[in-house]
Amino acid sequence: MIKLENITKVFPSKNGDVTAVNNVNLHVKKGEIHGVIGYSGAGKSTLIRLVNLLEKPTNGSVSINGTELTSLPPEKLRKTRQKVGMIFQHFNLLKTATVYDNIATPLKLLGYDKQEVKKRVEKYLKIVDLAEKQNSYPSQLSGGQKQRVAIARALSQEPEILLSDEATSALDPETTNSILDLLLKINEDLGITILLITHEMNVIQKICDYVYVLEKGEVIEQSSSIELFTNPRKHTTKKFLDTISQRKLSASLISQLKLNGTVTRLTFIGENTGQPLLSQVSQKFNVEPNILTANIMELKNGIVGNLVIHLVGEPEQINASLQFLNEQGVATEEVEGE
Numbered sequence: 001m002i003k004l005e006n007i008t009k010v011f012p013s014k015n016g017d018v019t020a021v022n023n024v025n026l027h028v029k030k031g032e033i034h035g036v037i038g039y040s041g042a043g044k045s046t047l048i049r050l051v052n053l054l055e056k057p058t059n060g061s062v063s064i065n066g067t068e069l070t071s072l073p074p075e076k077l078r079k080t081r082q083k084v085g086m087i088f089q090h091f092n093l094l095k096t097a098t099v100y101d102n103i104a105t106p107l108k109l110l111g112y113d114k115q116e117v118k119k120r121v122e123k124y125l126k127i128v129d130l131a132e133k134q135n136s137y138p139s140q141l142s143g144g145q146k147q148r149v150a151i152a153r154a155l156s157q158e159p160e161i162l163l164s165d166e167a168t169s170a171l172d173p174e175t176t177n178s179i180l181d182l183l184l185k186i187n188e189d190l191g192i193t194i195l196l197i198t199h200e201m202n203v204i205q206k207i208c209d210y211v212y213v214l215e216k217g218e219v220i221e222q223s224s225s226i227e228l229f230t231n232p233r234k235h236t237t238k239k240f241l242d243t244i245s246q247r248k249l250s251a252s253l254i255s256q257l258k259l260n261g262t263v264t265r266l267t268f269i270g271e272n273t274g275q276p277l278l279s280q281v282s283q284k285f286n287v288e289p290n291i292l293t294a295n296i297m298e299l300k301n302g303i304v305g306n307l308v309i310h311l312v313g314e315p316e317q318i319n320a321s322l323q324f325l326n327e328q329g330v331a332t333e334e335v336e337g338e
C-alpha cells in the first residue's frame, strides 16, 4: 500500500547539507498500522511528509498502491494524494469557521455538491462522536475534540491511507487514549491503513502492528510490535521502552544485588505472570529467584510480560536456570547498572 524505497532527503543549508532522512525503506501493507518512533530531530516529520510528497525526496522512490509518485504529472499526483489523509499535532483547523465548515470547505473545493458535502460531514462527525458540535467554533472545543474534527475532515475525503504526524502529542494521557481508540476503530471499521510518527512509546504499544525506530535519519531497528517489546536490540529502543515500563533500577541497588547473584530481565508473551516458571526454577536448581519489578504491557496484538528478578545462587546454577527459562520461551537479559 505504502512503499518507500531507499528514500533520502537532504536539505541544503549555509552550514552544509543536512541529511534528514537517510536511505529509509518502509512497507506498510493494506489495513495495517505502522509507527515510526524517534527523538526530536530524528527525521520523523520529514519522513512522513515524503509519503505524500509534501517533501520531494533527494533520492529513492515513493509508491502508493503500486503507483510511483515522484514521476507522476501534477494532475495525477493530485488524484493520488486524495487517497492519503493527514492529521497533525496542532490540528490545523480554521479558527474562524464552524466545525461543519472546517470539514465542508475542502470538500466544496474538491467540487462535491451541497448534498454530498452535507451527507459526508454528518456521517464523519457521527463516526468521531461529535455530531452535536457542528455549529461550534474550534475555540469552543477541547484539544481532543479539535483532533476529532481534524480526523473527521481527513476521513470525509474517503482516503485509503491516514498519515498521523504526532496527533496525540499535544493531548493529556486520557485524551490520547481516546484518540488512539478512535484511530483503532477507523482502522478496523473503515479498513484505513495508518502510518504514524510519534515520540511516545505508549502510542506504539496501543495501536501499532509494526514499528520503525528512527535515529539520525536512519531506521536503526524495525520489527513487529510484539518482537520489539519482547526483544529490543538497540540502546535507543530500550530507552523508549524504559519510558513505559518500570525497567529501571538504580545502579547502586543493582551492584549490591549482584554481589550474590544476577539481576535479570525476563520477557514473555502472554498473560502468564512468570510465577509458576519461577517456582519450577527454584525447585529444579539450587537458586532463589526474587521478583524486583513486574509489569504487563497490553499491545495491539498481544500481551507482553516483564519481570526483573534477582537470582541468588552459584554461577553454574544461575546459568542452568537461565538456560531452562530460555527453553521455556522466556527471553532473558542481564540488567546492567547505568
Ligand SMILES: Nc1ncnc2c1ncn2[C@@H]1O[C@H](COP(=O)(O)OP(=O)(O)OP(=O)(O)O)[C@@H](O)[C@H]1O
Pocket: 011, 012, 013, 018, 019, 020, 038, 039, 040, 041, 042, 043, 044, 045, 046, 047
Ligand atoms: N526545511 C528544512 N531545512 C533544513 N533542515 C531541515 C528542514 N526540515 C528539517 N530539517 C532538519 O532535518 C532534521 C530532521 O528534522 P525533522 O523535523 O524531520 O525531525 P523530527 O524527528 O520530526 O523532529 P521533531 O519531533 O522535533 O519535529 C533536523 O536536523 C532538522 O533541523
